[in-house]
Every structure is written in C-alpha cells, then in structure tokens.
Amino acid sequence: MTVTDARTRPDTAGTDARRWSRPGWIAVAVWAAGIAAVFAAGWHLRRAGVETEDLLPPLHARLRDRPLTWRLAPAVLVAALPWAAARLRWWTLMPLAWAGAALWAVALAASDGWDALAGPLNAPTEYPAGLAQVRPDPLEWLRTFTERLGGYTTHVRGHPPLPTLALWALEKAGLPGTGWAAAFIIASGTSAVVAIAVTLRCAAGERAARAAVPFLVLAPLALWIATAMDAFFLAVGAWGTALLAVAARRDRRPVPAVAAAVAGGLLLGSLPYLSYGLLPLFAVPLAVLLVMRPRPLVLAGIGAGLAVVPAAFTLLGFWWPDGVRATLDTYLISRGSAQRTYTYFLFGDLAVLGLLTGPAVAHALPRAAGTLWHAARTRTLPPAAVVALTAGAALLGVFVLDLSGVTKGEVERIWVPFAAWLVAAAAVRGAPPRGWLAAQAATALAVQALVLSAW
Known part of the structure; x- marks a missing residue:
C-alpha cells in the first residue's frame, strides 16, 4: 500500500460527510440500544440470582443513592477547554492536552471528594496492600512469586509482578503511600494523550493528530x-508505540532512530509483565510498523529492546509461562470473574467498551470501516485510513480478549489501554464538531453522576 502524506494530498475520506451521516446515526442508535439492553439484561439476571458478583452488571459498580449535581461543575468547566486546540501550535498543544486530560480525570473523580483520588488504591485487594510482602527482599519475592501466588492480594496475584514492583520503586524513590501512587497513575495515564497524538502525527500527519486530540482529552474512559493501575499500562503501551513511530520516520538520523526504537521496544517488552491480558495490544504497534515500514536497523533496535525485560525477569527467577498457569489456576478456583456468565459478558463487555469510548466513536466507526475498505481496494493509505487502522487494531485486541472469556466483568479498567486507541477513530471525520465533543463529555458526566465505581 502507498501511504498518502496529509501535508501534500487531501484526505479523500473526509470530503463526503453526507455519505456516512446515515450509517453513523444508525451506529449511534445501536450503541445506545446495545448499552441499554445489556444493563436491562444484567438487572434481570441479578434479580434471578444468576449474576450476583456485581451490583450493576456489566459494571463492577453500583447506582448512586443520589445522583451527583453541583459537584460536577468543575468537570463541566474543564470539558470546555479542548475546543480551542486547533488554534495552538503543536508543541504548545501537547503539554496543554496532557494537562487538560489530567484535569478532566481529576475533576470527574474529585466530584466524590479529594479522598476519591487515592481511595481505590486503599482497598485491601489492591497492589499497595501487597507491598509489605515485597519490602523485606524484592529479589526473593520475585523468585518465589509464582509458588506463593495464592497468598497475595487479589490484584497482585491476578497480574505479573511488574505493577507491584513499579509501586515499590516509587516508594523507594521517596514517594510512599497511595497519594503518590495515585498521582503517578493519573500523570502517566493522561500522558497517553500525547503519546497517541505523536504516533498519529508520525503515521498519519499532523492534521489527523490534531483532530484526535480533543476526543482523546475528553474521552469517557477518563472515569x-x-x-486504576491500568491507566499506567495504557501509558506504557502508548509511549512504546509512539517511540516506535518516531524511530520509523524516514527523516530521522540513524543513531536517534535506533535509540528511540530500543526505548520503544523496551516499553513494549514490559507489557506482558504488567498484565497477561496486554498481549493482544501488540496489534497496535504492529499496525503502526506496517504503515511506516521502518528501516532494518530500526527493526533490529526494536527487537533488542523487546528482549530486555523478558530476559531480565527470566534471569531473576520469574518464568512468564509459569506465571500465566498459576494465575489461571487461582482465577478458576476464586470468586469473581470465573463465576460470571460467559454469554452475558461476551456482549456486556462490549457495551462497557462503548461507555469508555462514547457516542462520537460509534458515529465514526462506519466511516472508519468504509475508509479502510476503500484503502484496501485502492492500495493507498490516506491519513483517515491510518487512524482507522490503529483503532481497528485495538478493537481486534478487545475482541480477542472478549472471546477468550478471561475478561468477564470488571473490564471498565481492563479496556482502558485498548479504548484510548479506539477513541482516536472519532478523528476520521476531520476537525471535531463541538456537538460530538459535548456528547463525549456528557457521557462521562452522566456515568459519573449516576454510577459509583470501585475505581
């Protein structure tokens, strides 16, 4: 395929908005009806005593006793910020986009009070509760991680050891406690807005990246x-992919390009050691590499970087396949996800994905699919098709996990590293209409007002 540069040729997929208007609205209707049907089915199944693990299936949450009102006012004000993005220079836009995403996430969470920012991390099931077992001897803890898995907290035993070690390292750096951990997660998670924008700029051009930024900032997944520690996973995957995209640019000198390739590979190589469910996320950087076709030297740098983390963990005594088997064993005998109904959550998990991405993405998906189909027929890749391809790769990863059955329930956090890339699909229409940005913000505000989440 030929990649069409947005700086030299028009985006033909963005010139026929009327053609995709009707399919887009049909997709929004399906989005809304599907979410409503899944919640209605969840209510019925819970009353029948079938789905009792969650108070508000398919979410691991409950309805609020009283909906939030005036406490959401700061979040409403923050939601107005991204509309000025088109007027800013690129290197001014990036830090402001990061700050805007952080403000949006904090404003939504703080509507429950400032304690809500670190509150989820104080739960006895979370990673910080397991740090006491790491502190005496982290290397011994890592060597015996698999054999002692059953004695750890829920989230520690449900994941590889790297997330817990990351919080231990934060503590050793002089930033102890869940307050600092929350700040670290929010700062890293919201930085993914910049990483995804940088990736799109390298692969599809600045115009496409600019169009995506407001949607990334106001994505409902900010909730x-x-x-949730999965926001950190999002950041690692997004920055790894961004570094690969930077390295793959043909105008980069060999030494900086290889350095970026090694760094990107290093981050991406850590993904399976953050969560076993992040393997399908590799579809996104693979799509970027297929589009950009980096030089062999860059590919060699990526390969070298990818090998570092697996080699280090193996040498230190943690064998990844053993960790997968041990985690699966504890999963099958525990309560929670293993007790949930596969058929219901097969559809319910996709409805939750719809909540994370919002109606603007639903409206854009038919157009994104049509753009990809046209690109396949003409063997060209206009910017909109590149954006659609990365979003499609993330959606493919979601489908793989959903069909596997190991992600039944609690996916509002698990989908975060995938959903952010899918949100970028809203940019295939070009400059973001204010109405769709408002719809994205309204979705997040409505969920926050009505639902009390564990995260």
Missing part, C-alpha cells in the same frame, strides 16, 4: 484513569 477510570483515576485511579
């Missing part, structure tokens, strides 16, 4: 940026 689970503060404070």
Whole structure:
C-alpha cells in the first residue's frame, strides 16, 4: 500500500460527510440500544440470582443513592477547554492536552471528594496492600512469586509482578503511600494523550493528530484513569508505540532512530509483565510498523529492546509461562470473574467498551470501516485510513480478549489501554464538531453522576 502524506494530498475520506451521516446515526442508535439492553439484561439476571458478583452488571459498580449535581461543575468547566486546540501550535498543544486530560480525570473523580483520588488504591485487594510482602527482599519475592501466588492480594496475584514492583520503586524513590501512587497513575495515564497524538502525527500527519486530540482529552474512559493501575499500562503501551513511530520516520538520523526504537521496544517488552491480558495490544504497534515500514536497523533496535525485560525477569527467577498457569489456576478456583456468565459478558463487555469510548466513536466507526475498505481496494493509505487502522487494531485486541472469556466483568479498567486507541477513530471525520465533543463529555458526566465505581 502507498501511504498518502496529509501535508501534500487531501484526505479523500473526509470530503463526503453526507455519505456516512446515515450509517453513523444508525451506529449511534445501536450503541445506545446495545448499552441499554445489556444493563436491562444484567438487572434481570441479578434479580434471578444468576449474576450476583456485581451490583450493576456489566459494571463492577453500583447506582448512586443520589445522583451527583453541583459537584460536577468543575468537570463541566474543564470539558470546555479542548475546543480551542486547533488554534495552538503543536508543541504548545501537547503539554496543554496532557494537562487538560489530567484535569478532566481529576475533576470527574474529585466530584466524590479529594479522598476519591487515592481511595481505590486503599482497598485491601489492591497492589499497595501487597507491598509489605515485597519490602523485606524484592529479589526473593520475585523468585518465589509464582509458588506463593495464592497468598497475595487479589490484584497482585491476578497480574505479573511488574505493577507491584513499579509501586515499590516509587516508594523507594521517596514517594510512599497511595497519594503518590495515585498521582503517578493519573500523570502517566493522561500522558497517553500525547503519546497517541505523536504516533498519529508520525503515521498519519499532523492534521489527523490534531483532530484526535480533543476526543482523546475528553474521552469517557477518563472515569477510570483515576485511579486504576491500568491507566499506567495504557501509558506504557502508548509511549512504546509512539517511540516506535518516531524511530520509523524516514527523516530521522540513524543513531536517534535506533535509540528511540530500543526505548520503544523496551516499553513494549514490559507489557506482558504488567498484565497477561496486554498481549493482544501488540496489534497496535504492529499496525503502526506496517504503515511506516521502518528501516532494518530500526527493526533490529526494536527487537533488542523487546528482549530486555523478558530476559531480565527470566534471569531473576520469574518464568512468564509459569506465571500465566498459576494465575489461571487461582482465577478458576476464586470468586469473581470465573463465576460470571460467559454469554452475558461476551456482549456486556462490549457495551462497557462503548461507555469508555462514547457516542462520537460509534458515529465514526462506519466511516472508519468504509475508509479502510476503500484503502484496501485502492492500495493507498490516506491519513483517515491510518487512524482507522490503529483503532481497528485495538478493537481486534478487545475482541480477542472478549472471546477468550478471561475478561468477564470488571473490564471498565481492563479496556482502558485498548479504548484510548479506539477513541482516536472519532478523528476520521476531520476537525471535531463541538456537538460530538459535548456528547463525549456528557457521557462521562452522566456515568459519573449516576454510577459509583470501585475505581
């Protein structure tokens, strides 16, 4: 395929908005009806005593006794910020986009009070509760991680050891406690807005990246940026992919390009050691590499970087396949996800993905699919098709996990590293209409007002 540079040729997929208007609205209707049907089915199944693990299936949450009102006012004010993005220079836009995403996530979470920012991390099931077992001897803890898995907290035993070690390292750096951990998660998770924008700029051009930024900032998934550890996973995957995209640019000199490739590979190589469910996320950087076709030297740098973390963990005594088997064993005998119904959550998990991405993405998906189909027929890749391809790769990863059955329930946090890339699909229409940005913000505000989440 030929990649069409947005700086030299028009985006043909963005010139026929009327053609995709009707399919887009049909997709929004399906989005809304599907979410409503899944919640209605969840209510019925819970009353029948089938789905009792969650108070508000398919979410691991409950309805608020009283909906939030005036406490959401700061979040409403923050939601107005991204509309000025088109007027800013690129290197001014990037830090402001990061700050805007952080403000949006914090404003939503703080509507429950400032304690809500670190509150989820104080639960006895979370990673910080397991740090006491790491402190005496981290290397011994890592060597015996698999054999002692059953004695750890829920989130520690449900993941590889790297997330817990990351919080231990934060503590050793002089930033102890869940307050600092929350700040670290929010700061890193919201920085993914910049990483995804940089990736799109390298692969699809600045115009496409600019169009995506407001949607990335106001994505409803911000509800689970503060404070689920999966926001950190999002950042690692997004920055790894961004570094690969930077390295793959043909105008880069060999030494900086290889350095970026090694760094990107290093980050991406850590993904399986953050969560076993992040393997399908590799579809996104693979799509970027297929589009950009980096030089062999860059590919060699990526390969070298990818090998570092697996080699280090193996040498230190943690064998990844053993960790997968041990985690699966504890998963099958525990309560929670293993007790949930596969058929219901097969559809319910996709409805939750719809909540994370919002109606603007639903409206854009038919157009994104049509753009990809046109690109395949003409063997060209206009910017909109590149954006659609990365979003499609993330959606493919979601489908793989959903069909596997190991992600039944609690996916509002698990989908975060995938959903952010899918949100970028809203940019295939070009400059973001204010109405769709408002719809994205309204979705997040409505969920926050009505639902009390564990994260």
